[in-house]
Amino acid sequence: MSNTLEQSPPTEESETLIEVEGLKKYYGGEGMFSDPPVKAVDGVSFEIKRGETLGLVGESGCGKSTLGRTLLALEIATEGSIIYDGTDITGLSGTELKEWRKNAQMVFQDPESSLNDRMTVGEIIREPLDAHSWKTMTDRRERVLDLLSAVGLPDKHYFRYPHQFSGGQRQRIGIARALALEPDFLVLDEPVSALDVSVQAKIIRLLEDLQEDFNLTYLLIAHDLSVVRYISDRVAVMYLGKIMEKGETEEVFSNASNPYTQSLLSAIPEPDPSAASQRITLSGTPPSPSDAPAGCNLSTRCPAKIRPEAYADADRDLWQAIERFREVVRERARVALSLGDRVRRRFNRFDRFDDIEDSRADTFDGVEVPERVDQQIETAVEMVKRGEPMEAQQHLYTEFASVCDHERPEMHEVSVSGRQSYCHRHTDEYEDVEPVISRRADNE
Numbered sequence: 001m002s003n004t005l006e007q008s009p010p011t012e013e014s015e016t017l018i019e020v021e022g023l024k025k026y027y028g029g030e031g032m033f034s035d036p037p038v039k040a041v042d043g044v045s046f047e048i049k050r051g052e053t054l055g056l057v058g059e060s061g062c063g064k065s066t067l068g069r070t071l072l073a074l075e076i077a078t079e080g081s082i083i084y085d086g087t088d089i090t091g092l093s094g095t096e097l098k099e100w101r102k103n104a105q106m107v108f109q110d111p112e113s114s115l116n117d118r119m120t121v122g123e124i125i126r127e128p129l130d131a132h133s134w135k136t137m138t139d140r141r142e143r144v145l146d147l148l149s150a151v152g153l154p155d156k157h158y159f160r161y162p163h164q165f166s167g168g169q170r171q172r173i174g175i176a177r178a179l180a181l182e183p184d185f186l187v188l189d190e191p192v193s194a195l196d197v198s199v200q201a202k203i204i205r206l207l208e209d210l211q212e213d214f215n216l217t218y219l220l221i222a223h224d225l226s227v228v229r230y231i232s233d234r235v236a237v238m239y240l241g242k243i244m245e246k247g248e249t250e251e252v253f254s255n256a257s258n259p260y261t262q263s264l265l266s267a268i269p270e271p272d273p274s275a276a277s278q279r280i281t282l283s284g285t286p287p288s289p290s291d292a293p294a295g296c297n298l299s300t301r302c303p304a305k306i307r308p309e310a311y312a313d314a315d316r317d318l319w320q321a322i323e324r325f326r327e328v329v330r331e332r333a334r335v336a337l338s339l340g341d342r343v344r345r346r347f348n349r350f351d352r353f354d355d356i357e358d359s360r361a362d363t364f365d366g367v368e369v370p371e372r373v374d375q376q377i378e379t380a381v382e383m384v385k386r387g388e389p390m391e392a393q394q395h396l397y398t399e400f401a402s403v404c405d406h407e408r409p410e411m412h413e414v415s416v417s418g419r420q421s422y423c424h425r426h427t428d429e430y431e432d433v434e435p436v437i438s439r440r441a442d443n444e
């Protein structure tokens with residue numbers, strides 16, 4: 001690589017480049033009569049050290065891209081701080097923000113749509129330099145040529161158009177453009193997931209080489225856990241806007257502590273079928289980020305959920321049916337009743353929720369239901385039928401809820417290297433995650 005790409009001489013630097021504290025990004029919900037906000041990122045804290053790669057994993061919709069965009073100040077944080085090299089960037093605006101933006105760039109998932117097909121490759125890579133009036137036109141042209149060579153593309157591509165290239169080449173162009181202003185930090189948002197497997201390996205190698213050459217710091221967002229494991233120094237696992245576990249990559253992959261991480265990792269196919277490990281499934285579907293549970297975010301699906309004393313030894317199928325039924329009632333409680341509904345309710349003529357009987361039959365089909373449970377369910381069903389689903393929800397909550405439903409866990413340190421996990425079970429008061437999950441898998 002030529003001298004024009006050299007970084008400025010090292011100054012006295014702290015080891016941490018980015019420190020995020022209590023960061024939230026909510027969409028909507030500001031108006032008095034508006035729907036509740038979408039809590040895409042809901043209070044996350046972590047740091048990224050200079051020159052390292054932090055992998056960010058989690059199911060689709062858990063808030064990874066929003067977090068990445070907020071770190072680049074492409075979204076305005078709702079709350080919390082992002083200290084970048086000593087400066088809180090959530091307070092920047094105008095020229096200060098424009099100036100700061102040189103430091104941090106994004107590489108997008110889809111090289112098909114992220115490049116402007118009407119511009120030549122040279123213009124695409126040069127655009128950020130033009131926007132920042134970087135040096136002279138001749139310097140800019142030279143820099144683009146250096147960047148092309150840095151990402152493994154020949155000079156002759158300068159005057160071609162993106163549609164003339166393969167997916168891998170287009171991603172190289174995207175990377176060159178992201179590097180144009182000599183950033184220290186890149187958010188790589190699914191940088192290889194749209195590419196063929198053979199091309200993926202080459203792009204990953206390129207990203208590694210560039211990181212070393214320019215001492216780059218990466219946040220790597222990816223759903224392919226093997227890519228994350230390969231390239232990341234540390235990993236953060238997200239679920240419904242929260243970080244559930246974070247720590248050194250190998251530790252998280254080989255010895256996860258959080259029930260969510262364990263479930264996510266158990267879905268990776270085992271290369272050696274004889275060593276088949278247990279698949280840990282989460283029940284139900286993820287709640288909406290505009291209606292997250294009040295306690296632990298995972299409480300509606302957790303395979304290691306703490307149960308109230310009276311149900312500690314309940315059969316797994318029975319417990320899952322109870323949780324599912326609570327979800328059914330919760331859904332009914334979300335339905336806004338019309339004026340007519342409310343009048344009918346007043347005159348005991350309300351029948352809109354009579355189908356709750358069918359839902360109950362479906363949910364408990366084939367499950368042996370003890371009398372105590374049956375009575376509680378019956379009371380709740382009657383309440384729902386009367387048009388009082390919120391009361392039914394509260395009734396079930398009183399009988400079946402635990403600390404997981406009503407209290408947010410804390411981040412607990414779970415290893416000597418400082419790995420942290422967000423779960424009530426990491427306190428002395430409760431049994432550890434592991435034995436609970438395996439006992440429940442054996443159906444107790």
Ligand SMILES: Nc1ncnc2c1ncn2[C@@H]1O[C@H](COP(=O)(O)OP(=O)(O)OP(=O)(O)O)[C@@H](O)[C@H]1O
Pocket residue numbers: 027038039040058059060061062063064065066067289
């Ligand atoms: N501009 C927006 N306005 C409203 N809601 C949004 C906006 N952007 C994202 N969301 C919502 O925020 C939540 C998190 O979305 P986000 O794209 O960050 O998740 P993700 O983990 O990156 O998902 P994926 O892996 O599918 O890209 C989703 O429920 C999404 O619908």
